[in-house]
Amino acid sequence: MTLSMSQPAVADLVESFSGADPDRLGEEYLRLAGLLLDGGTATELASPAVPLLVELLRTAPADRKAHPAVLLGLLAGAEDPAGDGELATAVGREVDLYLDLWIGSANGQPLSLALAYLLSHFPEHRDRILAVAGDRGLDVYDLSKLDRALARLDLDDPVIGRVFPSPAVWALMDEAERDFDNSWIKAMPTEQIILNWDKDTSTVRGNLGAAAHWAALNGAPTPVEVGTVPPRDELPPPPDGGTELFAPHAAALRCPRCASGLDLTAAEVRCPACAAVYPVANGILNLTEDAERNAGDFLYKLAEVPSMGHFYEAYARPNFLRLAGSNWGTAISPADEDAYITEHVRPVDGPVLDLACGAGRWTQTLTEAVGADRVIALDMYPPMLTATRRRLPELPAVMAGARRLPFGDATLGAVMCWNALQAFPDDAPEAIKEIGRCLRPGGTFTFLTFHSSADPVYRHLTACHYFPGHQSGMELFELDDIKAWLAAAGLTIRHEHGPGTFVLITAERPA
Template sequence: MNAPTAHPAVALVDDFVAAPHAERDTRFRDLVDALWSDGRATDAALPAVPALVRALADSGEERQGHLAILLGLLAESEYPDLDGPLATAVSSHLDLYLGLVRTSGAGRPLVLALVYLLAHFPHRRADILAAVSGLGLDAEDLSRLDRGVSLLDPEAPDLGRVWPSPSVWTLNEDERAFDRSWIKALTPQQLVANWDNDTRTVHGCAGARAYWAVCNGDPVNLPAADVPEDRAGQAVPAANGLFAPHEAALRCPTCTGRLDTGDDTARRTARCTGCGARYPVAGGILDLTTVVGADEATDAGADFLEKLSRVPSMGLFYEAVARPAFLRVSGSNWGGAVTPDDEDRYIADHIRPVDGPVLDLGAGAGRWTAVVADTVGADRLIALDSALPMLNVLRGRLPEVPSVLAGAAGLPFADASLGAVVCWNALQAFYNDAAAAIAEVARCLRPGGTFTLMTFRRSDDPVYGYFQRAHRFPQHQGGLQLFDADDLRTWLADAGLTVVEDSGPGTFVFLNAVRA
């Protein structure tokens, strides 16, 4: 009678545990590949759970963090089913995980990995929160865990305020009323879908932070950026003649005719000299997403001015909280390898405009628009973004810079009219239109003008890449999409742009290109 043969995955567990430090990551990749792929468990995963749990109990801390991450990935592979066979098998050893987290105060990466694992078991919510209560977790880590072990209450759903962690959101009564209004309008199916997306985002952020930590050491949080002043209810800055110096470059998105901004403060519209279309102008923002008739021009401009005075200041939160967190997740920047000063220097060192206006494409709330303005002069600069709340904040901090509300796939500028373009931490926001946007940049640039770009690439590590994609944002409902660096280079070359600098640590992409 033959002796029973151990499951092949058990040998991979043993190989990982016994591997010297230099081979640790390679052996872990082998183990992951055998049990899990892009969010789905393989047939070998369920039989391997007992061996993974034994190794977690018996290994040293250098291996335990990786094993906790893998067990969390296996439990998560069945989400939103919380009672599937894998989730049940992994959760049946919860007392072991709780014991480890209580005694692992000295090993922060291991604690983060265990917190990520524990966040998948809401049926033991009280026990889990009690076990971590004395660990001194950061407020953001604790609030992500708290949200992970919560279940949807259809009678009082709390949705949409989880990124980068629930703890960073402080809402006034108007904001709470706004949340209640849009949540109330959701169907039961939409409630569940939003809850599940929020949960995946929480797991993605917690997992990215924990996995980076077990591979590299303690994460470093960069200081938060200064929060611009909230301009809600304040007068919109005057903008008399702000667009006049750039009229030669501006074009109508309807017919590509030349735009006459005239005395935009008085007229409150810009008129196309070709088709006659009119577009609202107020507070230094030209809205090229809205066409109004000639008889509506004055009212439309006044309505736009009123809209600006009431637009929410999401840009404030973006600047101080969301953007730094996005860099950590998308750029694998948990160690602070790229600082805001590094970004400032890259822009200042590489933007080399020829004659013509300089465009800040996807300008957001203006943090890096200010750097471009310092580099080339505010009088040469135009900011463009598709989000009015962002431009509203930008105009408050940079009243000398005119702003255009428009998309990136069809830039409202003449051929060979711009001296330089900067697109900083924005290309991924219009991922599906990225190739078209790059072609548009090339069309609008004058020969010799520079295109200075910072965005992110997908991680080569399948586990970290999964955590990147797990994030559900408004423009990435199916998961965060980042680029293949070769695709970016191909799109640049096809557009007639020559890359002269290409760098970036982690999963950052820093590129500087020149129009041939």
């Protein structure tokens, strides 16, 4: 391959990294990565770089081996411009070296994480790799990620959508939940199963790579603090609750079809203007536009996978903050989140909305800050609403989307949206516009989300993560876009905070 004379020779780039002073090592590593990769695609420098990176991995001091291991993993998984797979083949020729180095590395340290990510790209060596992983006593969660990354799809018994934060966590599902899971997987056409399998593989490899890349630059990640999921037979039953729960907030609620006020005096919620009927069950009011047509489906969804919300809070959420927030060093802790909510949510008169409330952990912090009598929980997903109602049975919960909030103009005293905007990136501008419409003058909008990393390697690895049901990889925001959406909604930023790739903002609708 002939290299452009305007580009530095790849050997010089590798030498610049290997000889860099410690305080410039990260900078040279990122410079080298930027010249070998353009997003997820290898550049013309990638192929001649492979033997040089392998040699560097073989001979470099211990504190400089993680970097070339990550780069080799990125190249092994990169889209090959030639389309012939020669790049991955070249990286894969040295699996014996990678295994020998892995055997001698300490679990949880940068080199071990980097080699696990690199080895995750070679399913043809699955048995050898997993044998070494077992011998070294790899953490059960990390072992299950590697196992899944190296697995081949079995169309007779496909397991889909169960890789984050690790496949080992999903093994905690009971038989009924597993049967429910299999029911929707078996309904998929073969093409969709294959597509989702590939997305899951991308997700698990991206997670391994993000941890390894961060560690190469910053040192070993701190252990993640996860919670526990209570046994299914110890979960309290869904609490009762009808229209009486919503009566204190009736003046704020609106029909999602015609935006008229609602009648909450009967067992069901009705719109006098357009005659729409909205069901209430277990203290959850379905205010989706198709609620009347899908009333039976609503009741079914309330009963599905009863522990899903608890699972999300205990396992998925803390690991997601590490990935999306670059929070591998715990720059933001749950206590920090609690403190931010308590200090910055400042409601005026009117209900306080927890938009996309999830399983209610942060809804509870909100109720402690402003009083449970003021809070309405809203989410699109029945298992999350059920978990929130179990945690906070005194709260009314609304099933609705963020694009068109079922509240009147200037009716809400404050809105919180905690760790959720990134889950519906296409709808975020419209959701923020809706929040501006619904807030009373002086009311605050307090939220936590994430912006894209300035580091192109980390940005690529987070984009490898797929939310269930999403067609493209995770899209994090540009901070300037968020600020533009707030301004367009008539909101003024009052406070901003953001270590890593976190965005914590409180904005206000001016009085």
